[in-house]
Amino acid sequence: MAYTNRIIVVALVTLLGITMTTSAQNSDIDIDWYEMEEAQKLARANDKKVLVFAEASWCTICKKVKREIFPNKDIRQTMSAYYYPVKIDIESDELLRFNGEEMTQEQFGRQMRVTGTPTFLFIDKEGSVIGAQPGFIPRDVYKSLMIYVGTDAHHEMEFEQYLDNNQ
Structure with a gap:
């Protein structure tokens, strides 16, 4: 009986591990990620901006963003209202334009001087960098920053003044 219980526990732990891994990998599935060139064309045509999520495959904070920030409906709606989002891996040899x-x-x-991940780059419709925000940002601050x-x-x-005016 004890042997059977151990097998069930091992099976459950394995199943939970697979579920948690799959969930973390698919957490930002509802975001329509664009290729850089397409995002820039759409931003110019629709008077929006490009938001770049610069990550690395090994980055635990990037995974936290994907798990805790991107799945939020308000975040996704705010992002799509103002931006064409682009996701890049700062260690990838995949080409972009x-x-x-x-x-x-x-x-x-x-080129963008991304020295840590995650980094969020805000780019205007003309292709000029407005600013960059490295690190994990709490959901409410991230939403405010996207609107700002x-x-x-x-x-x-300044952002601090914007926060004070909009709380």
């Missing part, structure tokens, strides 16, 4: 120049995702990361940049409030006030 940014401002008409072809480069690897790794080269793009270096997306509505161009960053031209009028």
Whole structure:
């Protein structure tokens, strides 16, 4: 009987591990990620911005963002209202085209001075970098930051002032 219980426990732990891994991998499945070139074309045509999620496959904080931030409906709605999101791996040799120049995702990361992951890059419709935010951002702050940049409030006030005015 004890042997059978151990097998059941091992099977459950294995099953839970597989479920948790699959869940973490698919957590941002509801976000429509774009290729950089397409995102830039759409941003110009629709007066939106490009939001780049710069990650690395080994980055535990990136996985936390995918698990805790991206699945949130408000985050996804805010993101789609103001941005065309692009996901890059700063260690990837996969090619992308940014401002008409072809480069690897790794080269793009270096060009953007991404030194840690995750980093969120905000790019205007003309292809100029508005700003970058490295690290994990709590969901409410991340949503406020997306609105702050997306509505161009960053031209009028500092982020802290924006937060004070919109709480």
